[in-house]
Amino acid sequence: MKKLILTTLLALGLTACSEPQSNARAVYLLLDTSGTYTAEMDKAQKIINYLLATLDSGDSIAIARIDSGSFSEKDIIARVTFDDRPSTANQQKRAFKDQIDEFVTGTKRGSRHTDITGGMLQASEYLDETGAGEKYVLIFSDLEEDLKKGHIRDFPISLPDIHVVALNVTKLRSDNIDPRDYMERLGLWEKRVYQAGGTWDVINDLERMDRLIAQR
Amino acid sequence: MFNEILTVWSSQPGISATIWLVILVFVAYLARNPAHALIRSTGKAIYVACRLFATSLRHLETSLQRRNKEVVLALGQEACERAIEREFHRVNAVVTRDLSAYPALHRQISDTIDKIEEDYQAATDAPPLPPAWLQAVDSIASIPRTGDATVCTILDDIGKTMEGAHQETQKAYRKSTLERHKLLGAMQPQWRNLGQSLTRVKDTIDGLEERSIEIDRQMKSYESIRNGEDTVTRTLSSSSLTQFFISTLVLVIAVFGGLINFQLIAMPMSEMVGGTSYIGPMRTSDIAALVIIMVEIAMGLFLMESLRITHLFPIIGSMDDTMRKRMVMITFSILAILATVEASLAYMRDLLALDREALTQSLAGTGVVAQAEFRWIPSLGQMIMGFILPFALAFVAIPLESFIHSLRTVLGIMALSLIHAIAFTARLIGGSARQISVMLVSLYDLLIMLPLGIERLVASSIKRKQKPDTGKQLSSVNMEEQS
Secondary structure, eight states, X not given: OHHHHHHHHHHHHHHHHSOXXXXXXXXXXXXXXXXXXXXXXXXXXXXXXXXXXXXXXXXXXXXXXXXSXXXXXXXXXXXXXXXXXXXXXXXXHHHHHHHHHHHHHHOOSOBSSBOHHHHHHHHHHHHHHHTOSEEEEEEESOOOOBOOTTOXXXXXXXXXXXXXXXXXXXXXXXXXXXXXXXXXXXHHHHHHHHHTTXXXXXXXXXXXXXXXXXXX | OHHHHHTSSOSSHHHHHXXXXXXXXXXXXXXXXXXXXXHHHHHHHHHHHHHHHHHXXXXXXXXXXXXXXXXXXXXXXHHHHHHHHHHHHHHHHHHHHTGGGHHXXXXXXXXXXXXXXXXXXXXXXOOOOOOTTHHHHHHXXXXXXXXXXXXXXXXXXXXXXXXXXXXXXXXXHHHHHHHHHHHHHHHHHXXXXXXXXXXXXXXXXXXXXXXXXXXXXXXXXXXXXXXXXXXXXXXXXXXXXXXHHHHHHHHHHHHHHHHHHHHHHHHXXXXXXXXXXXXXXXXXXXXXXXHHHHHHHHHHHHHHHHTTSOXXXXXXXXXXXXXXXXXHHHHHHHHXXXXXXXXXXXXXXXXXHHHHHHHHHHHHTOOSOOOOTTTHHHHHHHHHHHHHHHHHHHTTHHHHHHHHHHHHHHHHHXXXXXXXXXXXXXXXXXXXXXXXXXXXXXXXXXXXXXXXHHHHHHHHHHHHHHHHHHHHHXXXXXXXXXX
């Protein structure tokens, strides 16, 4: 009997000492601002609004743009971790929305190059820092990487336990001529993400966002 | 593997299988007696083991039955004692309230009777007596007037005097009659008063009589319980089952009430304790809300105990009255404070929901939310619910006590049924095993019927051969005897 009590107490002690599993979620949304994608900003705004309505207290969100060199904090447009109290979290969401609205109205000219890998590295760094239990990288892009001369990105990246979701992957003119290009592009990114330790998904129909992050 | 074994004797499976069958039958024939013994002993062993198991279960069933009866009788006895105690309390209340004033009432009745007697004496009808000389005067006055006028005048005067005296007597009589009537009139309220007093006494006595009849009835059932009569046990068991189902139903309702209460306060709790921390898989705010509800139920339990409505904690029931009253005050105050907290949390929930709705609508791009006209009605409703539900939950103590008490009986009955079913199954298995062993012996013989048949033929031919020899021997013996 004594042994049983001791074992129970020990197990309880160990459970109490172990680091608790975080239930928070962290989302990093990469917005492609190159070329014609600037015209798709209203869709991006809708996605952000959905995320703001879905995320709760303790969750984190960051919005960053993909430009010629995306591996930089300067590319983060807005980021926030919502407060413990729901009322304060609501105020933060309002402020965040205002920030995004300001950015969307201010974006007129797209960047010349598209550094998706740099953006993903930045996202991985940010998500790790949040310490969230569920981590998402959402890429709002056509996934066509166009690097500036001299930028090196052809090395294995690390995205452990991160769900990478490509949103609204538009078909390029060349894709219409040979759809295999589109498939290959998606396949390449999928392979890269799985090799990095993450999971991959594509959602082109933005009405199905609830498949990605459900409201608690 | 199987095919290899099958074709070990011949390449044709049919021939090989037949050879295997012959070998098998032969081996089975050779092993007939030990195989029979093995099957029979196995069957018997299972039968004996099952019978032993069933017997031990029957013993357990008997002891459990006894325990159930004891539990039921103890519960019934307790309930009966409580009922008798309550009846005695009522009798005590009647005696204290009504009969304690009986000496005063008796004195009042005696005084009233004395007064009535005095008044009666005073009101005795005594007709006024005419003066003694009045008859003589009347005789003189009635002498016929035949002669002298003077005499006639005198006689008339005497007659007038007579008349006057008569009038005065009448007047005096009327006056005294009036006084008597007045006295009798004054007696009327006293009679009524006396009547009312006696009715009060009668009511009290009637009440006491009813209570005594009820006490007699309870005492009879108490005696039956003490004697452990089977009828009483059955009645009490059935009553326990009814109590169990009713209390379960009420507890289920209370659980739903608790869930609604939880929904009311869980969300605003995250505003107080934060919405991001978790204890295990549950949010701390949810646990905090549950704790509040549990504390309310606990306070309700203590309140009911202090009021002596339930008897779950003997230590509270046996407290002295002053302490108990203090406990009533404290638990009620805590309950009231928690109810107020819940009402405010419910209001905060409404505000948060409104804010969240406004944010969602602004994110959806539908513009500013219009203020609803009667928005205050659900807010007020939530506040009232938040205030009332804790008090409603406090009454859970009553069905909980019934549930706990009746659960003992129900669990006993269920255990009894289970043991009975297991014992029956064990007996069934034992009997079946014995029958199956007999069947298997016959089946075994059926398999080896060919060698058995040959054995029988051989045995009978040997017997036939032996019989003529024996006959010959017998006839030679007879011949020798004759010679």
